[in-house]
Amino acid sequence: MLNINDISRIYLGIQGENSIRPIDIDVSDWAEGHPDASFSIWHKRNGDEVPSPTGAAYNPETMIVNWTPTNTDTYVSGEGEAEIRMTENTVIKKTKAVVTGVSPSVTGAGEPLGSDWQSYIDEVDRIKSLAVAAANDAEESAEDAEAYAIGTRGGEDVDNDDPAYHNNSKYYAQQAWGAVDKGPIIQEGTWWIWDVSNELYVDTEIPATGPQGATGATGATGATGNGISSITFNDDYTLTISYTNGGVFTTESIRGPQGGQGPQGPQGPRGYTGSAGVSIVNIALNSDYTLTITMSDGTQYNTTSVRGPQGSTGPAGPAGRDGTNGQNGQNGTSAYVHIRYAENEPTQDSDMETTPDAWMGIYSGSSSTAPTAYTSYVWYKIHGEDGQDGTDGTDGQDGADGVSAYVHIKYSHTQPTQDSDMKATADDWMGIYAGTSSTAPTAYTSYTWYKIKGDPGIPTVTSADNGKFLRVVNGEWAVADISNASGVSF
Numbered sequence: 001m002l003n004i005n006d007i008s009r010i011y012l013g014i015q016g017e018n019s020i021r022p023i024d025i026d027v028s029d030w031a032e033g034h035p036d037a038s039f040s041i042w043h044k045r046n047g048d049e050v051p052s053p054t055g056a057a058y059n060p061e062t063m064i065v066n067w068t069p070t071n072t073d074t075y076v077s078g079e080g081e082a083e084i085r086m087t088e089n090t091v092i093k094k095t096k097a098v099v100t101g102v103s104p105s106v107t108g109a110g111e112p113l114g115s116d117w118q119s120y121i122d123e124v125d126r127i128k129s130l131a132v133a134a135a136n137d138a139e140e141s142a143e144d145a146e147a148y149a150i151g152t153r154g155g156e157d158v159d160n161d162d163p164a165y166h167n168n169s170k171y172y173a174q175q176a177w178g179a180v181d182k183g184p185i186i187q188e189g190t191w192w193i194w195d196v197s198n199e200l201y202v203d204t205e206i207p208a209t210g211p212q213g214a215t216g217a218t219g220a221t222g223a224t225g226n227g228i229s230s231i232t233f234n235d236d237y238t239l240t241i242s243y244t245n246g247g248v249f250t251t252e253s254i255r256g257p258q259g260g261q262g263p264q265g266p267q268g269p270r271g272y273t274g275s276a277g278v279s280i281v282n283i284a285l286n287s288d289y290t291l292t293i294t295m296s297d298g299t300q301y302n303t304t305s306v307r308g309p310q311g312s313t314g315p316a317g318p319a320g321r322d323g324t325n326g327q328n329g330q331n332g333t334s335a336y337v338h339i340r341y342a343e344n345e346p347t348q349d350s351d352m353e354t355t356p357d358a359w360m361g362i363y364s365g366s367s368s369t370a371p372t373a374y375t376s377y378v379w380y381k382i383h384g385e386d387g388q389d390g391t392d393g394t395d396g397q398d399g400a401d402g403v404s405a406y407v408h409i410k411y412s413h414t415q416p417t418q419d420s421d422m423k424a425t426a427d428d429w430m431g432i433y434a435g436t437s438s439t440a441p442t443a444y445t446s447y448t449w450y451k452i453k454g455d456p457g458i459p460t461v462t463s464a465d466n467g468k469f470l471r472v473v474n475g476e477w478a479v480a481d482i483s484n485a486s487g488v489s490f
Contacts, residue, residue, distance in 0.1 A: 001024055001064075008186040008208075010082060016105050018071035028063035030086050030094055037088045039065045046078030052225045054082075076102035090250050094374040095474065147183040209438065268392045277384030278404040280434070282354040285337050293407055296383075303409050306337070308427045308453040313474040334454045338363040338370035338377075345381070346374040358383035362432065364450035376450055380405075380434040408433040408440035408447075415451070418442040428453040 001012070004027045014023045031037050039058040044051035056067040064082070075367075080100040086093045184193050186208040187200060192201040227246070232240040237255035242248050275483030282294040289307035294300050341357040352361065352374050361377030363370065371377070384403040411427040422431065422444050433440065441447070461468075471478055 003029075004096060005029055006185045006187070007096075007098055009101065011101050012069040012074050014103045014105050015074055015075050015077040016071055017069070019068050022066060022068045025067070025084070026063065027058075027065050027084075031060070031063045034086070034088055035060070037093065040313070041065070041067050041086065042080070042083045043073055043080060043221075045073070045076045045080045045100075046102070047436060048080070050225065050227075051081070051083060064363040073100075073229050074102045077102045087249075090248070091252060092249075107431070131446065160426065185455045188464070244305075268394050279358075279384055280407065281406050283339050283360070283362075283407070285339075291407075291409075301407070302423070303407075305426050306409065306430050306452060308411070308430075309425075316472070334366060334368065335450070335454060336363075336365060336368050339366070340370065340374075340377055342379070345379060349374050352377075360434070362448075364430075364452070366454075371392050382434065403436045404438070405436060406432060406438050408437075410440065410444075410447055410451070415449055419444050420462055422447075 001088075002023065002025045004025055007025070010023060011021075012023075027039060031039075037060075037238055039056070041054045041056040042051040043054050054073060055070065055272070056065055058065050078101075080102070082100045084096045084097050084098070086095070116215050157171055184204075187191070187203070188200070189208055191204045191206045193204055193207050194200075195202045226243050226245045228241055229244050232242075234240060234250075237253040238250060239251045239254065241251070278299075279296045280293055281296050284292045284294075285306075286292055286302075289305040291303040291306060291410055292300055293303070340352040340361040340363070341355060342351045342359040342361065343357050344351070344352065345359055346352055349372055352372075358381060360382045361374065361379045363377045365371075365376075382405045384405065410422040410431045410433075411425060412421045412423065412429040412431065413427045414421065415429055416431070418490045419442055428451060429449055430452045431444065431449045433447045435441075
């Protein structure tokens with residue numbers, strides 16, 4: 001009986017032997033606590049490239065694996081390899097590799113085993129012969145001594161613990177038979193044999209490794225083995241291996257643990273600077289009350305007149321009674337537009353300048369001269385931002401182009417309160433949109449509204465107008481003679 005923890009080599013017999021040498025291996029140290037475990041032995045003969053399964057059988061009750069080598073296992077002489085595997089639920093739990101040996105037959109081809117194998121075989125045979133002879137002799141002596149008082153008490157066998165038992169041949173017979181099962185083993189590189197007297201293995205100090213033998217002749221082609229038909233890589237990083245005999249085996253996960261973070265890579269080259277967007281560089285108010293808008297790419301856009309049309313004449317009202325002469329009315333207020341610029345959104349009057357820059361301020365009011373206070377203007381950013389630099393690392397992406405700026409103008413008869421109040425023809429109120437939309441917004445709230453037509457003023461009168469009265473003519477106040485009162489009496 002061999003123990004799974006002690007064996008390092010197994011002698012299979014002479015080349016060509018078939019099912020003549022049963023080999024029992026005690027695997028209880030592995031199988032204990034694994035009721036669903038199964039065992040197999042894979043054998044790679046001398047000269048084979050891959051191992052093949054053997055006919056080894058496992059008895060779960062005794063926890064013993066029995067391998068009786070066939071002539072397939074002993075077909076080639078020399079050293080081979082065997083692997084004992086414990087599998088549970090298709091997963092290999094434990095394995096052990098041992099060296100196998102086959103002695104050449106007289107007529108068979110192959111190579112002999114090394115001198116260390118011969119000493120191993122000789123020692124096994126010698127110990128077995130001595131043990132069998134001693135057991136036979138002891139058993140005969142025990143049978144003869146059974147009739148005597150030594151070894152018996154009161155006609156019954158004494159207990160094994162009784163000193164008298166250890167002084168008779170029956171005891172030594174059992175010791176001898178026990179030695180038969182205790183074959184030589186390899187430990188720490190040397191042969192160890194069973195000491196019957198002390199019931200333990202002792203070191204013979206004989207090396208268990210012999211010199212390298214010469215390469216033998218190529219053996220005959222073996223029978224078709226059990227090959228791998230496919231290997232499937234599963235989502236859980238296990239491998240499912242299918243064999244040509246229909247068997248399937250799944251490995252444990254082959255995925256290693258997550259590696260640590262690597263060092264930071266070198267800084268990438270600087271990204272390209274994005275192209276500048278099209279912006280407004282100048283807005284000029286023309287004598288016909290149109291605006292000429294000049295863009296940074298050289299294109300120009302002319303608006304329609306920002307001056308509202310002359311209002312139509314209203315119906316004549318009833319003549320009023322003559323009253324006292326009123327004070328001279330103030331002249332109507334003219335509307336003016338003034339443009340200023342700034343590099344950044346201004347926070348003080350000195351930030352303003354007259355040359356086009358990133359910010360444009362528009363003043364619309366009654367002052368014929370440009371106000372000097374920056375708060376008198378409505379400010380718009382008219383210069384698009386440069387594209388951002390590309391990120392470090394790989395080549396940076398080009399920065400996005402700057403955003404183009406557009407100006408759209410709408411009109412309304414009154415200050416609008418809804419989108420439908422807007423129209424394209426000039427009227428009393430003008431709305432200005434400055435932003436990124438290339439089409440005119442339809443929401444009146446998108447525009448800044450200015451009243452560009454002043455209310456009619458009361459005409460200036462002198463003493464020469466004494467006796468006259470005021471009347472509305474063509475929508476404006478005018479001085480008229482009493483004789484022109486259209487037949488009304490006073």
